[in-house]
């Protein structure tokens with residue numbers, strides 16, 4: 001089977017000076033690309049989950065600043081554009097990290113800003129591939145890996161974080177398979193993880209979000225591998241809502257619980273998970289599917305988009321700088337100095 005073109009959801013059209021985003025709201029039904037020219041358009045794409053996933057959001061943000069510069073924005077406009085993009089979503093630290101990195105170069109001119117955005121993109125995919133190489137040996141031969149949400153190529157510049165470990169294991173000849181939690185209410189697992197793994201020929205089975213415990217009880221899950229949106233200095237891991245429940249179940253059933261995230265997701269300035277801002281999204285995203293109500297009109301709903309898994313429930317954190325395990329706070333401090 002001819003290998004498919006690697007999946008890279010964020011790009012830049014140098015000739016037209018446009019940011020290109022694979023519209024993840026439309027997958028798996030159709031592959032359509034957004035062609036964006038302003039910070040407002042990029043911020044809206046991040047806010048509405050056209051692009052999502054901590055690293056991918058950071059790459060999109062970087063190109064959102066770069067495209068403004070390439071289209072002649074004044075220094076004041078660039079600062080305003082940066083603030084606007086950074087405010088699009090509160091939880092994934094990669095967004096603020098990428099905007100801050102671009103802001104340090106605002107005076108360097110359009111060409112330098114575009115080069116910085118390209119570097120952020122290239123570094124992220126390289127980090128994902130490095131994490132894959134470091135993390136794949138953690139997966140037993142023929143492992144049945146449970147994932148939550150989408151921490152694949154679609155959530156990054158390419159290759160993926162959690163799914164990067166899966167890809168690297170398969171490339172090394174380990175026939176791992178994946179159980180993908182559908183991950184309500186945006187269905188990142190059913191729509192995105194299943195799509196990208198099927199595209200790569202990696203066996204994937206979709207689960208509803210409540211099935212993991214039963215499969216663990218029956219010995220059908222080998223380990224859990226997830227991504228992250230922000231990792232606090234003490235090793236607490238913020239990730240898609242439902243992750244914490246999986247960590248508790250994994251601990252109860254004696255299964256490894258791995259987190260894969262680039263160093264740009266580690267936030268040593270945030271001491272512990274309780275300090276991480278958790279995005280609350282609209283109730284309509286819970287009670288409507290494709291616009292159709294699935295609950296009685298007027299019944300309230302909650303949508304905290306993330307939760308926090310205490311470091312004590314995390315077996316190891318795989319970063320491109322190395323694998324943190326044991327005392328995660330101490331291990332992260334060591335990797336910070338790496």
Ligand SMILES: CSC[C@H]1O[C@H](OP(=O)(O)O)[C@H](O)[C@@H]1O
Pocket residue numbers: 052053054055148149150151152155156161162188226227228229239240241305
């Ligand atoms: C590789 S980070 C992916 C991370 O981002 C997802 O959230 P969202 O789809 O709302 O951006 C989820 O938490 C994934 O684990």
